[in-house]
Amino acid sequence: MDGDPAVFDAPFFSITAHEAAAMDPQQRLLLETSYRALENAGIPLEKVAGTNTAVYASYTSEDYLMSIAKDPDHAPQMVSTSTSPSIQANRLSWYFDLRGPSIHVNTACSSSMITVDLACQSLRSGQSSMALVASGNSILTPDWSLYMSNMNFLSPDSRCYSFDHRANGYARGEGVVVFVLKRLSDAIRDGDMIRAVIRGTGSNQDGRTPALPQPSQSAQEALIRQVYKSCNLGYETTRYVEAHGTGTQIGDVTEATALGRIFRGSRSAREPLYIGSIKANIGHLGGGSGLASILKSIMILENGIIPPNALFEKLNLKINAKFYHLEVPTSCIPWPTHGLRRISIDSFSFGGANSHIIIDDAFHTIEALGLVGNYRTLTSPNLLINAPDKLTNGTNGGVDRLNHVTVKWIIRG
Numbered sequence: 001m002d003g004d005p006a007v008f009d010a011p012f013f014s015i016t017a018h019e020a021a022a023m024d025p026q027q028r029l030l031l032e033t034s035y036r037a038l039e040n041a042g043i044p045l046e047k048v049a050g051t052n053t054a055v056y057a058s059y060t061s062e063d064y065l066m067s068i069a070k071d072p073d074h075a076p077q078m079v080s081t082s083t084s085p086s087i088q089a090n091r092l093s094w095y096f097d098l099r100g101p102s103i104h105v106n107t108a109c110s111s112s113m114i115t116v117d118l119a120c121q122s123l124r125s126g127q128s129s130m131a132l133v134a135s136g137n138s139i140l141t142p143d144w145s146l147y148m149s150n151m152n153f154l155s156p157d158s159r160c161y162s163f164d165h166r167a168n169g170y171a172r173g174e175g176v177v178v179f180v181l182k183r184l185s186d187a188i189r190d191g192d193m194i195r196a197v198i199r200g201t202g203s204n205q206d207g208r209t210p211a212l213p214q215p216s217q218s219a220q221e222a223l224i225r226q227v228y229k230s231c232n233l234g235y236e237t238t239r240y241v242e243a244h245g246t247g248t249q250i251g252d253v254t255e256a257t258a259l260g261r262i263f264r265g266s267r268s269a270r271e272p273l274y275i276g277s278i279k280a281n282i283g284h285l286g287g288g289s290g291l292a293s294i295l296k297s298i299m300i301l302e303n304g305i306i307p308p309n310a311l312f313e314k315l316n317l318k319i320n321a322k323f324y325h326l327e328v329p330t331s332c333i334p335w336p337t338h339g340l341r342r343i344s345i346d347s348f349s350f351g352g353a354n355s356h357i358i359i360d361d362a363f364h365t366i367e368a369l370g371l372v373g374n375y376r377t378l379t380s381p382n383l384l385i386n387a388p389d390k391l392t393n394g395t396n397g398g399v400d401r402l403n404h405v406t407v408k409w410i411i412r413g
Contacts (some may be wrong), residue, residue, distance in 0.1 A: 003141060012045070013095055022076030024064040024083045027091055028136050029176045030057060034092050037132070037178040041192070045096065054062030054100035054128035056119045057089035058111035060287035062257025063140035090130060100128035106287065109244070110203075111135060113347035113355035116179070117201040121160045123183050135288035136176030145172060151213075155247060160284060162245035163252050163328050165314045170246040173283020177291035184365075189275045193374045194362040196298045199342070200231035206352030213350040215251055220258040220354055224344065235266040237342045238273070238358070239335070240306050241403035244346045245277025246284060253318045255346060267325035271336065274329050280310040290347035290355065297343045301361035302376050304335040340364040345404075366368075 008028040010020035020028075038048065065083040068075050081087050086104045093102040101122055105115045112135035139145070148154050155161070155169035187194050204223045206216035228235065241263075243255055256275065263273045278289075278296040285292050300306055308329045315321055315328060335341050341361040348354045363377035383402035 004179060005138060015246065016133070018076075019078050019082060022078040022082035024088075024400075025140065026059050026061065026064070026136065026138055028086055029084065029136060030059075030092060030178070030372055031095060031136065033136075033176045033178045034132055034134055036320075037180055038257055040095075041180050043180070047396065048130070049097040050099060051130065052100040053096070053098040053129050054119060054122050054131040055089045055092045055098055055102045055383070056105060056115035056133050056411065057092065057103075058105045058107075058287045059085060059088055059137070060106055060108055060111055060137040061137050061139070061144065061146060067141050068144055070292055089134075092134065093202070098132075100131070107353035108349035108351050109246075109284070109286060110347040110349040110353045110355045111287035112177070113293075113345070113357060114203050114353065116198070116290070116294070116357060117203050117355055119181050120241060122199055123181060129182075131181040132178060133181060133291065134176075134178045135285075135291050136174075137172070137285040137288045138174050139172055148172075153213075153248070158248035160245070160277070160279040160310055161311055161313075161317055162243070162247045162280040162309060163256060163275065163319065164247070164312050165316050167247045167249050167252050167316055169248055170279060171283040173279070175282060175285050175286050175288060175292060177285075177288055177295055179210045179291065179294070188366075188371050188373045191374060193376065194366070195376060196359045196362055197360040197365045199233060199360050200227045201357045202227035202357070203353065203355040205354065208343050209352065213255045213354070215256045215348055217258045217261075219263055219352070220255060220346070220348065223354050223356050224258070224262050224346075227358060233342075235263050235359065236267075237337075237340055238263065238344050239271075239337060239341075240274045240276070240297075240300065240343050242297045242328065242343055242345045243275050243277045244289075244293075244348045245275070245279055247277075247279065249318070250315055251314070251348070255348070256316075256319040256324070256326060258320070259346075260320070260326055264324045269322070269325060270323075272325045272327040274306050274327055274333065276306070276309040276329060276337075280312065290345070293345050293347065294359070297359060299344055301341045301343060302337075303378050304341065306333040306335065308332060342369070 005025035067130045089102045089104045105111050115133050122128045160170045161167045206219045209216050267273045360374035361377045366373045381398045
C-alpha cells in the first residue's frame with residue numbers, strides 16, 4: 001500500500017476531523033474496505049442496519065499507538081478509543097449499526113483464520129445471520145520490524161522464499177481483506193453471488209514445544225485430521241494446499257512434513273499434492289495473512305488454475321517431497337481433476353495458535369446439492385463430469401445443506 005495513510009474521508013463515516021486525527025489508520029482502512037465489500041456484494045446499508053450481523057476483526061500491528069506513546073503529552077484527546085485494538089471490530093458494528101457479536105482477535109499470524117472459524121461457528125449456531133471478517137496489516141514505523149529482526153524472524157533479503165532452499169525468514173507485507181460470510185442456504189435464498197463454500201474449520205494449539213515460537217508437527221497434523229473428520233471428508237479430492245509457508249527453515253519443513261503425512265496415502269508421484277504460499281508474492285500480512293491465503297485460494301477455485309509459487313528456485317532439501325508426493329508449482333497448472341475443486345488452507349502463529357479451513361468451489365457444490373445459485377466459477381464441458389460424485393467421499397455419503405458457510409464477496413485494499 002503506497003498511499004498516504006493519513007488520507008481519510010472522515011465526514012463520510014460520520015467521524016469528526018478531531019476524532020479522525022487520532023484514529024489508527026488501520027481503523028480507517030477497515031471502515032473503507034468493509035464499505036467496499038458490502039458495496040461489491042450489492043447489499044444496501046439499510047438492509048444490514050439493525051441486523052444481528054457479526055463482526056470479527058483482527059489486526060496485530062500497533063505501530064500507530066507505539067508512535068503516539070513516544071510523546072504522550074501531545075497525544076490527541078481521543079487516542080484511547082481511536083487506537084484500542086478492541087475498537088476495530090466495534091467501530092464497524094457502530095457505523096453499520098450491526099447487532100451481532102463484535103470481537104477483536106489477536107493470536108498473531110493466525111488471527112484472521114481463527115476469526116473465520118469463530119464466524120462460521122456463530123453462523124452455524126444461529127447466533128448471527130451474516131458476518132464481516134476483516135483483517136490486514138500496515139507498516140507505519142520501523143520498530144516492530146527491528147524487534148522481529150532481533151529474533152532472526154525476518155529475511156535479510158526481504159523475501160519469503162516459501163519451501164525454497166534459500167528460506168531464511170519472512171518479509172513483512174501490507175494489505176487489507178474483508179469477507180462477507182453467510183449460510184449457504186441464506187445466500188441461495190437471497191440470490192447472492194457465491195464465491196466459494198467453506199466446508200470445515202478448526203483451531204488448536206501446539207502446547208508445550210521446546211521453545212515458544214517453535215511449531216509442532218503433531219499439533220498441525222492433528223488439527224487438519226480433526227477438521228476433515230468434523231465434516232466427514234476424505235483427503236483424496238484435495239489437490240492443493242495454500243500453506244502458511246513463511247519461508248523459515250523450521251516452519252516450512254514442519255508444515256510440509258505434516259501435510260505429507262496426512263495426504264501421502266491419497267496422492268502419487270503422477271498425481272502429487274500441490275503446495276504454495278501467497279507470502280512469496282505479497283509478503284507476510286501478519287494477522288491478516290490467513291485472509292490473504294483464503295482470497296488467493298478462492299481465485300484458484302474460480303479460475304481452475306494453480307499459479308506458480310513466486311521466487312521458487314529449488315525445494316528445501318529437508319523436505320522429502322518425493323516420499324510424500326508433494327510438489328511446489330513452478331508454472332500455471334490447470335486444476336488437475338474433473339469435478340469438484342477443493343483446497344485446504346493452513347495458518348499458524350509464533351505463539352502456537354493454529355487454524356485450518358477447507359473450501360470448495362461454488363459451482364460444483366451448488367450442482368451437487370441440486371440447487372440453483374449464482375457463482376463466478378469458470379467451467380468447461382470436461383470439468384463438469386461427475387461433479388456430484390466428488391462430494392460423496394465422506395462417511396455421510398453427501399453434503400449436509402445446513403452446515404456450510406458461503407464466502408460471498410472479497411475486496412482487497
